[in-house]
Amino acid sequence: MNTEKMQAMVAYLNQAQLDAAIISNWHDVAYLTGFESDPIERVLVLALFADRDPFLFGPALEVNAMRESGWPYAAFGYDDHENPWALIAQHLGAVKRVGIESDDLTVARFNALQAALGDVALTTDVSGHLNNLRLIKTDAEIDKMIAAGRDADLAVQFGIDALQIGASERGVAASLEYRLKQQGVAGMSFESLVQFGEHAADPHGSTSLRELQAGELVLFDLGTMTNGYASDVTRTVAFGAVSDEARRIYDVVLAAQLAAQNAAKIGMTAAELDAVARDVIEAAGYGQYFSHRLGHGLGASVHEYPSIMAGNDLILQENMVFSIEPGIYVPGVAGVRIEDSVYLTKDGAVPFTHFSKELTIIEP
Numbered sequence: 001m002n003t004e005k006m007q008a009m010v011a012y013l014n015q016a017q018l019d020a021a022i023i024s025n026w027h028d029v030a031y032l033t034g035f036e037s038d039p040i041e042r043v044l045v046l047a048l049f050a051d052r053d054p055f056l057f058g059p060a061l062e063v064n065a066m067r068e069s070g071w072p073y074a075a076f077g078y079d080d081h082e083n084p085w086a087l088i089a090q091h092l093g094a095v096k097r098v099g100i101e102s103d104d105l106t107v108a109r110f111n112a113l114q115a116a117l118g119d120v121a122l123t124t125d126v127s128g129h130l131n132n133l134r135l136i137k138t139d140a141e142i143d144k145m146i147a148a149g150r151d152a153d154l155a156v157q158f159g160i161d162a163l164q165i166g167a168s169e170r171g172v173a174a175s176l177e178y179r180l181k182q183q184g185v186a187g188m189s190f191e192s193l194v195q196f197g198e199h200a201a202d203p204h205g206s207t208s209l210r211e212l213q214a215g216e217l218v219l220f221d222l223g224t225m226t227n228g229y230a231s232d233v234t235r236t237v238a239f240g241a242v243s244d245e246a247r248r249i250y251d252v253v254l255a256a257q258l259a260a261q262n263a264a265k266i267g268m269t270a271a272e273l274d275a276v277a278r279d280v281i282e283a284a285g286y287g288q289y290f291s292h293r294l295g296h297g298l299g300a301s302v303h304e305y306p307s308i309m310a311g312n313d314l315i316l317q318e319n320m321v322f323s324i325e326p327g328i329y330v331p332g333v334a335g336v337r338i339e340d341s342v343y344l345t346k347d348g349a350v351p352f353t354h355f356s357k358e359l360t361i362i363e364p
Contacts, residue, residue: 021099089116131305148231149352189223189230189302200335214240233353234339256280264349295323
């Protein structure tokens, strides 16, 4: 249990004059309580109070696991045929003002909770405060992400090992994930993305059955989880000799990624860091083909606050963790993205993924 952050949330409830808060994002529940479980379609919440002990509430089949996780307070469950929101209302007792996570609670669930609570006001969003609590990582959190980064580097190598003419994107992804499991890695932080050739020019395309041919770039975007913390890395490699334009695109992306990673420092804004990489790509004539933000925060979730992007004037601070991942995606030609996840120190950005960023060429 993250006692310090729980106490900070209780202090916030008192400051905001809230009687309680319902934490419904399971990543936030795990972050605060130490109990990690994705309830899928079921309900899992943490109820925090300004003046009394919290409780966990979830599926009845999870209650023993809640207690065994080290959670020292009450844990309540519900059976599938029961109305969880009515039971939560009963356990909340006499409250008048309750905060919610508006960026997580669906309209249907909000309405169900409001109906169960009657005249209780659900008007205060606590999402922003939780984001700020998670923004600055402890040394222990960073250590876990460093370990996850080592596993991510290993995953890239396993993916490269699986490359051969006729291999499918999906087959390569399955191979690298299988080998990671054999090494004892608990799981991925998101579904591994493998894209060949011009398919990589779709920056959020899915891993498909497309088969690999000689002379194509191969993009790997993947991450792992270690003790509840995420890594995220992207590498693009060449399977045989690639075209001059594909090589030029690669060189520009690498220059942009290195420029941003070397420039990152405490006190600059997220927008200023985004501009460092974007300026390199625009100067090379590929500005229109860099179609996403430079990076995102990560920690207990692989995508979390903040966004490293234009228009975000958030000041970068020590022990913030985020990705730096510029890309160029030219339809019908090639897609290249290079990404490291970094933590910010007084001396600049320190990556926790270390697989070589020089263009790796694999002989078919």
